[in-house]
Amino acid sequence: RPSVYTALPNSPTTVPYLFPWIGSFFSFNRDPLRFFQECHQRYGHVYKVFLAGRIIVVITHPNGITSITRDTTRNLTNKDIFIHMLQGITGFSANLDSIHELLDHKIFPITKMTLSPSSMLDITEGLDKSLRRELRGLDQNKGLPRVIQLSDLIGRPLYTAGCYALFGSTFPFDTFSDFQALDSNLPQLLTQLPFIGYRGAHARDRLLSKIADYIEGWWESDGVEEIPEASTTVMQSLTELKASQVSKREAAGALLLLLWGFHSNTWYMLFWLVTHLVVDDKAMAQLTQDLEAARNHQSLPNNESNSPPLLESAILETLRWATTSTTVRFAEDDTEIAVNGLRVPINKGEYVMGDVRAVHHDLSTFEDPDQFRIGRYMTKEDRSAPLPKPMAWGGGKHMCVGRHVAVHVMRLFMLECLRLYEIKAVASGFETRRLPRISSRHFIGSLKTNEEVHVVISPRH
Numbered sequence: 228r229p230s231v232y233t234a235l236p237n238s239p240t241t242v243p244y245l246f247p248w249i250g251s252f253f254s255f256n257r258d259p260l261r262f263f264q265e266c267h268q269r270y271g272h273v274y275k276v277f278l279a280g281r282i283i284v285v286i287t288h289p290n291g292i293t294s295i296t297r298d299t300t301r302n303l304t305n306k307d308i309f310i311h312m313l314q315g316i317t318g319f320s321a322n323l324d325s326i327h328e329l330l331d332h333k334i335f336p337i338t339k340m341t342l343s344p345s346s347m348l349d350i351t352e353g354l355d356k357s358l359r360r361e362l363r364g365l366d367q368n369k370g371l372p373r374v375i376q377l378s379d380l381i382g383r384p385l386y387t388a389g390c391y392a393l394f395g396s397t398f399p400f401d402t403f404s405d406f407q408a409l410d411s412n413l414p415q416l417l418t419q420l421p422f423i424g425y426r427g428a429h430a431r432d433r434l435l436s437k438i439a440d441y442i443e444g445w446w447e448s449d450g451v452e453e454i455p456e457a458s459t460t461v462m463q464s465l466t467e468l469k470a471s472q473v474s475k476r477e478a479a480g481a482l483l484l485l486l487w488g489f490h491s492n493t494w495y496m497l498f499w500l501v502t503h504l505v506v507d508d509k510a511m512a513q514l515t516q517d518l519e520a521a522r523n524h525q526s527l528p529n530n531e532s533n534s535p536p537l538l539e540s541a542i543l544e545t546l547r548w549a550t551t552s553t554t555v556r557f558a559e560d561d562t563e564i565a566v567n568g569l570r571v572p573i574n575k576g577e578y579v580m581g582d583v584r585a586v587h588h589d590l591s592t593f594e595d596p597d598q599f600r601i602g603r604y605m606t607k608e609d610r611s612a613p614l615p616k617p618m619a620w621g622g623g624k625h626m627c628v629g630r631h632v633a634v635h636v637m638r639l640f641m642l643e644c645l646r647l648y649e650i651k652a653v654a655s656g657f658e659t660r661r662l663p664r665i666s667s668r669h670f671i672g673s674l675k676t677n678e679e680v681h682v683v684i685s686p687r688h
C-alpha cells in the first residue's frame with residue numbers, strides 16, 4: 228500500500244467500490260476481460276482500481292504503455308509480478324529472489340542473443356524439420372479425411388518440434404498433456420490458494436521431475452555427459468545455472484519457464500488464427516490460394532520479405548486480436564509515466580498495467596476492432612497511414628526475446644499445414660460457424676478457451 232495517497236494533478240480516477248481492501252475484486256474476478264473492457268469504456272486512458280489489497284493503475288493508451296516499458300526513472304520493476312509467475316509455473320516457494328535475478332541477469336540475456344534473427348537458425352533449423360515431420364505424421368487415415376482436435380493439430384506438433392529444437396532428442400516428449408494441464412490451470416495456480424488448480428499442480432510436479440531426469444546425466448557429470456542435439460540456448464543456460472550453484476530441480480524450473488514461454492502464447496495465437504480461418508471460408512480460400520501461388524513462385528517462403536503479404540497480415544491481425552494485457556510493473560518508489568502528453572503520478576507500492584487489449588480494440592484506430600479481418604494489415608493503395616503494429620511483444624528492457632522465433636513458427640506452421648491439409652469445420656461442432664468461447668479467466672498473454680475444438684483435415688494430393 229502506498230504510504231501517502233497524494234491527489235496530484237492528473238491523478239487517475241479510482242473505480243468506485245463498496246468495501247475497503249476488497250475494492251472491485253468481485254467484479255474483476257467474475258470476468259477479468261469484461262471488467263477491464265468496461266472500465267476502459269467508462270474511465271478512458273488511465274484509471275485506478277483497488278483489487279484485494281492491491282492498487283493497480285491501468286493504462287489503455289499506446290504511448291502510455293510504451294512509457295511503462297521504457298521506465299525512464301527506473302522505479303518500475305517486473306520483479307514482483309515475475310516472481311508470482313515463477314511461483315505459478317514452477318511451484319517454488321524458496322530462493323525466488325535469487326532465481327529471478329539469475330534469470331533476469333544471466334539466462335534471458337543468453338536467450339536474447341541466441342534467439343535473435345542472426346542466431347536463431349540454431350533453433351529454427353531443427354524446429355522446421357521436426358514440425359514438418361510432425362505435421363506429415365498426422366495423415367494417419369491413408370489419405371482420407373480425419374477429425375482431429377486442434378490441440379493435436381497445433382499444440383502437440385508445436386510442442387514436440389519446439390522441445391526437440393530447444394532440448395534435443397532425449398527430451399521427454401510424452402509431457403505434452405502435462406504441459407497443457409499446467410498451462411490451462413495457470414490462472415488458478417496463480418491464486419496460490421490451496422486445492423485450487425490441483426490438476427495443474429500435479430502436472431507441474433511431473434514436468435519438473437521429468438526435466439530434472441532429462442538433465443541429470445549432464446548435471447551430475449558436470450557437463451561431461453552430453454545432451455544430444457540440445458540447442459545453444461539450453462546448453463548455455465544450463466552452464467550458467469550450474470555455475471550459479473542452484474539445485475538440479477531449480478535448474479529444471481528455469482527450463483520449464485523457458486519451455487512455457489516458448490509454447491504457451493505461440494500455440495494460442497496459432498489456435499485463433501486457424502479457428503478464424505475455419506469459420507470464414509472466404510478468408511481460408513484466399514490465404515490457401517496466396518500460399519499456393521507463393522510456393523509455385525519460389526521453393527519455400529521463409530521470412531517477412533518473401534512471405535505472402537496476406538499471411539503476414541493474418542499473423543499481425545492474430546497478434547492484434549488475441550493479445551490480452553501483458554505488461555505489469557510495480558512501483559518501488561514514487562514515479563510518473565507519460566500518457567498522451569500528461570504526466571501521470573504513480574505512487575510507491577502501486578502496480579501499473581498496460582491494457583494492450585484495449586489499445587488493440589480501440590474503435591478510433593481500428594474499424595470494427597472486434598472483427599478478425601485477415602487483410603487488415605495489407606498495404607493500401609490509397610496511401611492512408613499504415614495501421615500501428617500490434618504491441619504484442621511488450622517493449623523496453625523486458626521485450627519478448629522469442630518474438631522472431633514466434634513469428635517464424637506461425638509463418639512456417641501455416642505454410643506447411645495448409646500445404647499438406649485442407650482444414651474444415653466439423654459438421655456437428657462448428658456447424659454454426661462460431662468461434663470457440665473465450666475463457667474469461669485467462670487474461671495473461673493471449674486469449675484462451677476451455678472448449679475442445681475439433682476440425683476435419685483432408686490430406687491434399
Ligand code: HEM
Pocket residue numbers: 305335338342485488489490492493496553554555619620621622624625626627628629630632633672673
Ligand atoms: C506469440 C508468441 C509470444 C508472445 C505473444 C509473447 C509475448 C511476450 C511479452 C508481451 C513479453 C514481455 C512481458 C513484459 O513486458 O513483462 C514477453 C517476454 C518474454 N518472452 Fe515472449 N512471447 C511469445 C513467444 C515467446 C517465445 C517463442 C519465446 C522463446 C523462448 C519467448 C520468451 C520470452 C522471454 C524469455 C521473455 C522475458 C524477457 C525479459 O523479461 O527480459 N516468448 N513475451
